[in-house]
Amino acid sequence: MITPYCIDVPQADLDDLNDRLARTRWPNEVADAGWDYGFPLARLKELAGLWRTGYDWRTHEAALNELPQFTTEIESQNIHFVHVRSADPDALALILTHGWPGSFLEFLDVIEPLSRDFHLVIPSIPGYGFSGPTHERGWDAARVARAWAELMRRLGYDRYGAQGGDFGAGISMALGAVAPEQVVGVHVNYLPTRPDPDVELSATDEARLDKVRQLMAARPPYQALQALTPQTIGYALTDSPVAQLAWIAERFAQWTDPGSPVSDERMLTNISLYWLTATAASSARLHRDTARQAAPCPVPLGVAVFAHDITQSVRPLAERLYDIWHWSEFESGGHFAAMEVPELLAEDVREFFSRVRAQ
Template sequence: MIEPFRVAVPQAALDDLAGRLARTRWPDEIDGAGWDYGFPLARLKELAERWRTGYDWRAHEARLNELPHFTTEIDGQRLHFVHVRSARPNALPLILTHGWPGSFLEFLDVIGPLSRDFHLVVPSIPGYGFSGPTHERGWDVGRVARAWAELMRRLGYERYGAQGGDFGSGISLALGAAAPDRVVGVHVNYLPTPPDPEADVTLSASDEARLDQVRRLMANRPPYQALQAATPQTLGYALTDSPVGQLAWIAERFAHWTDPRSPVDDDRLLTDVSLYWLTATAASSARLHRESARRSEACPVPVGVAVFPRDITRSVRPLAELRYDIRHWSEHERGGHFAAMEVPEPFAADVREFFLGLTGGRCAGLTPACLRPEDVQTSHPE
């Protein structure tokens, strides 16, 4: 069963958040430390004070409720998703998947532009936000992908595309592997291409520089990744009890992974952090790092790649082509890891170019229910 959902955080939860922020016990900081020891104290105090006194969750909640939200249960897990149908009845459906420490909020600025050409399904990963928490082991990238396939089936979509970044990239590629007869293509804005000493390819100096960056990252695993992969429960106690702890944990990733030329607005950042805090999903979202340690199987459907200059790593095309059927490759001038938030217009244009190029703008094969004019946003065939 698919049911309408409305975002409605109890006022008691917002009052508790304000009280905890007011009672924050701050650590000291070495003079002139900057970023050498972690997130700078002055900047975090600035964000925390904005969160406590200037940020208005209710205003952002009202804007979220302008979108059609739904929930359903798949494989014993509650799933939340936004479903926006295009005015074009024969539009190609797309499922857009976020990553960590993002959320479905990453796509807010591209829903409007993309819905002119596509039916959009924007779910929250199990364990994240309104899809959280998870209650059992095994919710890895592959299992999420299989849940997405079932979700799209329930919505009546026989053929569709998938897009994602961060974990959303892995989930989208796994969806292509799990349902190759249904997925017309996968577009990603993050595609790790680790060094492969056995690969018989010629690399440019630019490609070698990108691989050097990957080698440095592999040799010095980021602390957040190591902790979430090893002890997400232990970490969850701190982040679920301290809003400033949750703020610092997420804000540090946004600071390091965004392009300084396309920063994410403080209120958009605080909305994302609030979603983690208000749903108490710090631990369950972190578990995806532990569950998804193994490498996923190859994706047999056409793949499009958008590379943004300030991402964690930048993909190397000759290596990507050894594993995937690359049909589209773009190198962008601005943007980082959260491309849909940072540079929504180039992001949306890239997604549109790839999928319309695959289908020629034609219907990709919907069930009759999806082609009815009266089948609008609030109607979902089982």
């Protein structure tokens, strides 16, 4: 059964958020700390003050409720999704999947341009936002992909494409493996590539691999904690809105292109979604449950590489594993491409699937 959904956060939850923000117990900070010790105190106080007194959830809630939203139950898990039909009845269906610490909100700015050519399905990953929390083990990328295949079947789509970044990329590729007869192609804007001594690389590609090596050598604290003890960090993030704010705002500060930052309003809406649904712990479990290995993808693959992403894919290495039909390099944009440079991402998605459909 598919049921229409309307966001309606209880006022008591918003009042509680305001009260907790007002009673924040702040740590001290050494002089001239900058980013050397973590998120700067002055910037976090600025964001917390905006969240408490300058941000109106109800305004954004009303805007989100203009989207056609639905829920359905798959494998005993509630699944929330947006479903926007194109005016073109012959349009290809496209399922868009977010990552962490994003949400379905990542795709707000690509809905209009992409819906000209695609019927759009934009689900929230189980454990995230209105698809959360989860209540059992095993919701890894492959299981999410199987749920997506069932969702698309219920919606009546027997041929469709998939797109995603971050975890959404892995889930989209897994969907290609789960339903290769239905998925015509997968487009990703995040594709980590591992070194291969048998592949000769250019100086540019070697520099990209060095960046990956440095990242893996100094494993990011958020990744270690969420991959090893998501429940433990979940206590702090679920109890303190400022902890949740710092945890996610740090990622937006470090993973975006300084030339195309995500607005504070949009970021706070995304963070509010995590806070108001109490899904910090359940969303973090995806880091623990999903294996860190190359995801198989037997269908045509399109790759968009953005210059300010966490890592940049190396094409000769990717081509050893995947059937690459399309490869684009962009000088702007970062990890949250759909939010930072929506027009670039939308056009690249359109170009890839036009090529796939023409074949």
